[in-house]
Every structure is written in structure tokens, then in C-alpha cells.
Amino acid sequence: MRLRNIKNAQDIISKSKYVVLNPKEYRGKMQQLFKNNNKIEVEIGMGKGDFIINKARLNPNINFIGIEKYASVLVKAVKKLENVELNNLKIMNIDADTIDEVFASEIDQIYLNFSDPWPKKKHANRRLTSPLFLDKYDKIFKNDKVIEMKTDNRNLFEYSLVTLSQKKYLFEEIKLDLYTDLNADNIQTEYEKKFVSLGLPIYKLKARCQIDKKN
Ligand SMILES: C[S@@+](CC[C@H](N)C(=O)[O-])C[C@H]1O[C@@H](n2cnc3c(N)ncnc32)[C@H](O)[C@@H]1O
Missing domain, CATH: 3.40.50.150 (Vaccinia Virus protein VP39)
Incomplete structure (x- = not known):
């Protein structure tokens, strides 16, 4: 540039x-x-x-x-x-x-669409679902923490399932091939259009960590 x-x-x-x-x-x-x-x-x-x-x-x-x-x-x-x-x-x-x-x-909610996967272990903290980022998100959520993520990258998806579970998020939706059972309200991103046109599977999750309002 x-x-x-x-x-x-x-x-x-x-x-x-x-x-x-x-x-x-x-x-x-x-x-x-x-x-x-x-x-x-x-x-x-x-x-x-x-x-x-x-x-x-x-x-x-x-x-x-x-x-x-x-x-x-x-x-x-x-x-x-x-x-x-x-x-x-x-x-x-x-x-x-x-x-x-x-x-x-x-x-109220965060969307992570086709985030950079940062495949090298030494760059793991840069992944937008790393524990470091999840801790930052804790500070910005108002009530329940809700994260929706789509990616073409299986390793990043699996990594995110683990980090979110460790932070006590529960999964409301996990799809290993979004387009085999596509919700009518799905909105495509630019990267999604590209990957779908190549016939690649799109992974999707929606995770929620409920905040106990009594505490
Ligand atoms: C692979 S692209 C996906 C773009 C879009 N979400 C989509 O699905 O078409 C990742 C985008 O995230 C941006 N990005 C990466 N790391 C970021 C960060 N730490 N803060 C803000 N934006 C970031 C990049 O500049 C890039 O535009």
C-alpha cells in the first residue's frame, strides 16, 4: 500500500x-x-x-x-x-x-467473521478468541456475554471452542458446514462469499456466558 x-x-x-x-x-x-x-x-x-x-x-x-x-x-x-x-x-x-x-x-453481542487465524503458536495471543481477548471482552459486555463467529478455518474454530468453553461459555449453535442447513437470516461477508464459491465448508458458533445478576 x-x-x-x-x-x-x-x-x-x-x-x-x-x-x-x-x-x-x-x-x-x-x-x-x-x-x-x-x-x-x-x-x-x-x-x-x-x-x-x-x-x-x-x-x-x-x-x-x-x-x-x-x-x-x-x-x-x-x-x-x-x-x-x-x-x-x-x-x-x-x-x-x-x-x-x-x-x-x-x-450486547460481538461478531467475529473470518478473523485472521494466526496459525503459529507463538502468535496465538493475536487470535481474536484467545484468552487474552476474551478477558478484554469481559470488560465491555453489559449483561450476558454473547459471541457469534464464522470462519473457514477449522483449526481456529476448534481453538475457539476450547477457549470459550474454558471461559464458561455455553454453545447455542455449532455448525461444521453452515451451508448444509442455512438459516434464512444468514448475512454473507465478503470472505464468506469467496469461500462458499470455492465450495469450502463454513464453520459457525454462537456462544453465551450468562451473568448471574445477583452477584
Ligand atoms: C480475513 S478479513 C475478514 C473481513 C470480513 N470480516 C469478512 O468476513 O469478509 C479480517 C479483517 O479483520 C481485520 N483485523 C484483523 N485483526 C484486527 C484487529 N486486531 N483489530 C481490528 N481489525 C482487525 C483485518 O484488517 C481484516 O479486515
């Missing part, structure tokens, strides 16, 4: 009404961004945005926040949103590493 292109991407991003430029200022008060008390759901690693944009379109009573590490990728989502009117969508150019510095006990 040439530097000039990155600068252009940042210029375009900074002018979009969907982009929150100073997300840490809204920590603990994300609802101010939407001016309502509806649930807030976050997609980490939203890429070019197909999933989160369509989620917001189809669920006007839920607020959605997409986060993406690279401006050069996020700019593609910003361009898709140029002539779109959605009051329930915001996007942020942040690294998930800082997620607990940006949100505080205010998120």
Missing part, C-alpha cells in the same frame, strides 16, 4: 458521518452516538463492511458498531455507505487490542 493511498483513505474516512473519530471519548456512553437505549452489537474486523451494513439495514432496532484496524480497508466500507441512510450504524478505525479502552460494560 503506497503512503499516498493511506493518506487519501484517512481523508475519506475522516469526512464520513458514520465514522467515530474519537471513540475513546464515548467510552461508557456509546448510546449517545445513537441517541437511544437500544442494544449495541459490535463486529470486530469488519473488513469492507458488507455484513455490518446489511445487519444494520435489516435490524433497525439494534445499534451496530463495526471496527477495523486498517484505514485502507475501512475506506471501502465508507464508500459503500456514501448514499446510504442508516441511523443505527457507526464504524471505528481501531485495533481490537484497545477494545476495552474504547468500550465499557455497554455491548
